[in-house]
Amino acid sequence: MRNVVMALTEGSMLFEAAAACEVFGTDHSDLAGPWYSFTVCGADGARVGNWFRAETAQGLEALADAHTVVVPAWRGVDMDPPGDLVDAVRAAHAAGARIVSLCTGAFVLAAAGLLDGRRATTHWAHTDVLAARYPRVRVDAGVLFTDEGDVLTSAGKAAGMDLCLHIVRADYGATVANALARRLVTPPHRDGGQAQFIPAPVTHGRDHPLADLLPWALARLDQPLTVEDLARQAGMSSRNLARHFHAVTGTAPLRWLLSQRVRQAQELLESSDAGIERIAVWTGMGTAATLRRHFTRVTGLPPEAYRRTFGAPGPGPTG
Structure with missing residues (x-):
């Protein structure tokens, strides 16, 4: 050759x-x-x-x-x-x-x-x-x-x-x-x-049935949200919610939540010096092991390697 x-x-x-x-x-x-x-x-x-x-x-x-x-x-x-x-x-x-x-x-x-x-x-x-x-x-x-x-x-x-x-x-x-x-x-x-x-997809505009729900969920990523929680907040059935989620985001509600949690973890790894355990809590992953598993599957890198590549140490969030 x-x-x-x-x-x-x-x-x-x-x-x-x-x-x-x-x-x-x-x-x-x-x-x-x-x-x-x-x-x-x-x-x-x-x-x-x-x-x-x-x-x-x-x-x-x-x-x-x-x-x-x-x-x-x-x-x-x-x-x-x-x-x-x-x-x-x-x-x-x-x-x-x-x-x-x-x-x-x-x-x-x-x-x-x-x-x-x-x-x-x-x-x-x-x-x-x-x-x-x-x-x-x-x-x-x-x-x-x-x-x-x-x-x-x-x-x-x-x-x-x-x-x-x-x-x-x-x-x-x-x-x-x-x-x-x-x-x-x-x-x-x-x-x-x-x-x-790959940048995380962002849903623009407010001309869709989830315009109020998505910001509400993004502000509560640290909480153990379920499909029922999302449906109740949106005032629709779980089946109807799933249909709208596919139409607006191209994916299912829980899969969307996971992708947003990983996206938030990326931002925290890039902008803060917070430990993996704390980031896991802040992003609703619960434990470092859960964060590592999902983060690696989505991005192809474990959190520690991602931080070494993209991170800029700085103060982490408070609270």
């Missing part, structure tokens, strides 16, 4: 393309040799990142000789990817190449049919679009990257570097990948997935 070819097209994104160039296109043979042979192909003069014009000596036919094909992020997720790129990627895979997409490059792989029946990811802002447009793809919105052997996909932006280092680890071993990560001043492996970076 040493012959790596990156395919650029009009609208390719600069950050992800640069990550692949740095990992595969820079000579790191002092770490392991021979290092990758790296080629950039595609339309000569294609705009990358909306301003940089790429100089490519070869067209997409270079993919035919690739051991590994890299498809960086592509800006046009609201339209079909270029047919010549899709055909070239499909042909390279049929010839035995390992196909790698970074961020929204997954849309190119999906259009080529390479993700059908496979687990895949892309930037969290576009996972719903990918799933809706290509329903045969098993989209995982919470991970940094997926590895299906001959087809690999990454989440958005910096997750492309995570996948590139994962490939180096698979090809050369952990020692080489760790040394390269130190050289790039980046972690060799990040805990958790991109779920920790």
Whole structure:
């Protein structure tokens, strides 16, 4: 898998393309040799990142000789990817190449049919679009990257570097990948997935039946609220409440409550130095063990690791 070819097209994104160039296109043979042979192909003069014009000596036919094909992020997720790129990627895979997409490059792989029946990811802002447009793809919105052997996909932006280092680890071993990560001043492996970076959905406006109930519940997350409590406050039956919750929030009442408790725990971990036990009480989780279980399942990180990544010590809430 040493012959790596990156395919650029009009609208390719600069950050992800640069990550692949740095990992595969820079000579790191002092770490392991021979290092990758790296080629950039595609339309000569294609705009990358909306301003940089790429100089490519070869067209997409270079993919035919690739051991590994890299498809960086592509800006046009609201339209079909270029047919010549899709055909070239499909042909390279049929010839035995390992196909790698970074961020929204997954849309190119999906259009080529390479993700059908496979687990895949892309930037969290576009996972719903990918799933809706290509329903045969098993989209995982919470991970940094997926590895299906001959087809690999990454989440958005910096997750492309995570996948590139994962490939180096698979090809050369952990020692080489760790040394390269130190050289790039980046972690060799990040805990958790991109779920920790997805902002919590917020219901805007007051033109819905739960407009008064949701703020009431948010002010009482430390209390052991039940569906019956919510229904009584809303003045409706539990069945009617569940129907409105699905319409307004897209989920069930207790699942919504849990997500809001986790969101509040994230804010407290980021903004305070309060202990995990106290945060568990303030967010209605009860115990640190319960908080850790739910928090890790939702965000992909235990609370302590989340605080190390995002926290800024400060005074906690009083009371």
